[in-house]
Amino acid sequence: MATNKALGQHWLKNRAILEEIADLAGEGEVCLEIGPGLGTLTSSLLKRFKKVVAVEYDKNLATKLPASFPGKNLEVVNEDILQYDLSNMPQEYVVCGNIPYYITSPIVEKLVSAENVPARIVLLMQKEVAERIASERESVLSLTVKNRADIMLGPVVLKDEFTPPPEVDSQVIVLMPHEPVVEDKVFDLIKKGFAQPRKKLTKNLAMILPRDELKDVFIKLNINIDARPADLHLSDWQRLYDKIYNK
Numbered sequence: 001m002a003t004n005k006a007l008g009q010h011w012l013k014n015r016a017i018l019e020e021i022a023d024l025a026g027e028g029e030v031c032l033e034i035g036p037g038l039g040t041l042t043s044s045l046l047k048r049f050k051k052v053v054a055v056e057y058d059k060n061l062a063t064k065l066p067a068s069f070p071g072k073n074l075e076v077v078n079e080d081i082l083q084y085d086l087s088n089m090p091q092e093y094v095v096c097g098n099i100p101y102y103i104t105s106p107i108v109e110k111l112v113s114a115e116n117v118p119a120r121i122v123l124l125m126q127k128e129v130a131e132r133i134a135s136e137r138e139s140v141l142s143l144t145v146k147n148r149a150d151i152m153l154g155p156v157v158l159k160d161e162f163t164p165p166p167e168v169d170s171q172v173i174v175l176m177p178h179e180p181v182v183e184d185k186v187f188d189l190i191k192k193g194f195a196q197p198r199k200k201l202t203k204n205l206a207m208i209l210p211r212d213e214l215k216d217v218f219i220k221l222n223i224n225i226d227a228r229p230a231d232l233h234l235s236d237w238q239r240l241y242d243k244i245y246n247k
Contacts, residue, residue: 010162011038012098012124017157018044024154024174025049025096025122032089032118034081034097034107037061039068045096046072053089055081082106086114098124101166105141108133112148112177121149121175127156130171137230140187140194147182147234149175181234186241193229193237201227208244217243 012018022044025031029050036042036054038061045052051073056062062078077084082103095118099107104125111121133142134151145151154172159165195204202214202225209217218225221239223232232240 010164010166012040012157012161013163014161017155017161020155021096021122021124021172022048024172025094026120028092028094030090030093032093032095034095034099036065039065041096041098042069042074046074051075053077055079055084082110086116089116091116092119094118094120096122101126104129109144112145112175117177122172124157124170124172127169127171130173133173138233139230140191143190143234145175147180149177151175182238186237189241190237197229201229204229
């Protein structure tokens, strides 16, 4: 079947890799699959979960998918995953999917920040983004994810394993959600700090405190005064928040 380039459709054709992704999702009652497409991963998930809820944006694909799995406990929802109400899912559900590159960040943020958060999230995404989420060099996205989930990088999937091949390789990432490490108010400071990611943090935060006072705060917290936003981890941002706002 032809793919829709506007929707970032690339079909993973390697059955062994599909089984490996499904293995990482585990087994259980219900799995929410994002972007099932032709149902190649759906087939593997239906072996492991009592029910699969497949959210597919492409109306044509969503209409045809149920016929591929007669008698299986498959519910297909023709909807944008970013609009899908996760409160519809039972507790302890698992999320799995090969997600479009162009909306990776919004999908990940929606899942880890959901009130009805999944028990486990297994996503195939652009390799560069997976690495950025897991990196020690932080970004707003990596901090958002680490604040609410433990991260494990899974197998790399070369672009030639897809039809049609995307321009870059992909990688599986596994997220195990947990209670937030820091409160949302700390992220107000983080976002200010990343306003200009390549500049020194003392310059980005000069709107909050004069730079001389900021440098004094950094010295007291043993944070390098030449640090860039990417150099600070969640615990550093929490200490910085407490020192700035609870002096």
